[in-house]
Amino acid sequence: MDAFSPRLLTRRDALAAGLAAAGALTLGRFAGAADTPADSPYGPFRMGLQSYSLRHFKLDDALAKTKELGLHYWESFPAHIPADVSKADAMRKKAESYDVKVTGFGVVGFGKDMDANRKLFEFGKAIGLSYISCDPSPDSFDNLDKLTEEYGIPVGIHNHGPGHKWAKIDDIMAAIKDHSPKIGCCIDTGHFLRSKEDPVRAVEVFDKRIYGVHLKDVKNATEFKILGEGDLRLTELLKQLAKRKYNYNLALEYEESEAMPMDDIRACLKAEKKAAEGL
DSSP: OOOSOHHHHHHHHHHHHHHHHHHHHHHHTTOSGGGSOTTOTTOSSEEEEEGGGGTTSOHHHHHHHHHHTTOOEEEEOTTTSOOOHHHHHHHHHHHHHTTOEEEEEEEEEEOSOHHHHHHHHHHHHHHTOSEEEEEEOGGGHHHHHHHHHHHOOOEEEEOOSTTSTTOSHHHHHHHHTTSOTTEEEEEEHHHHHHTTOOHHHHHHHHGGGEEEEEEOEEETTTEEESTTSSSOOHHHHHHHHHHTTOOSEEEEOOOSOTTSOHHHHHHHHHHHHHHHTTO
């Protein structure tokens, strides 16, 4: 499927070009492939965490545990870092003191209130986000068209579990296809599996409109598992992401063992390393 509408790109080319320089500072800090170490054991990806994996812990402890794991990228969920522009610089510096970059944020809601949505983008600009994962209402897309272009920060619709409005690949694509190419999908591999959808197909469908990946595994559409022990075609998923030069967060999100997740997270990371061999 062609994820881009030629008519849309033609209409937006001039605006996108005019905003490129303004957005360079926001995106350029973290979006380049050079930010991913060439000798990373995780392949050509910014391997990190969705900080929900460490939701049991307060901010400093969660950051310390991330450093202990040898990871350097966060998609922070709002309970760790509030979407408060007045605190953004202090939060960025705190994370960087643990050698962690907050390059993603979410999952947050977007509605039709332009001013409320703008506050999230102002926060994103202040802390240096390269994307926002979101659960938008359908009436938010027109102002998200404007805000993603204005701030140069793309948004990825996070697919939730079975029965949610964003559970299915084709429903998400139908919603975004006539909107800015900076509106895409944050692929949650576990929730797609729960919805009996193939995350590898999601990579193929959303292509260059993948803004965030929540990496997790599920067995029989019901049971969260350690990465590699469920039905996720992990090696093929990584191959397809690498083929597209995906360079946003590959954020492990482990939902089990809330109070004592570290051993399981290490097992997940080991599985990703093995799957990434030879990429």
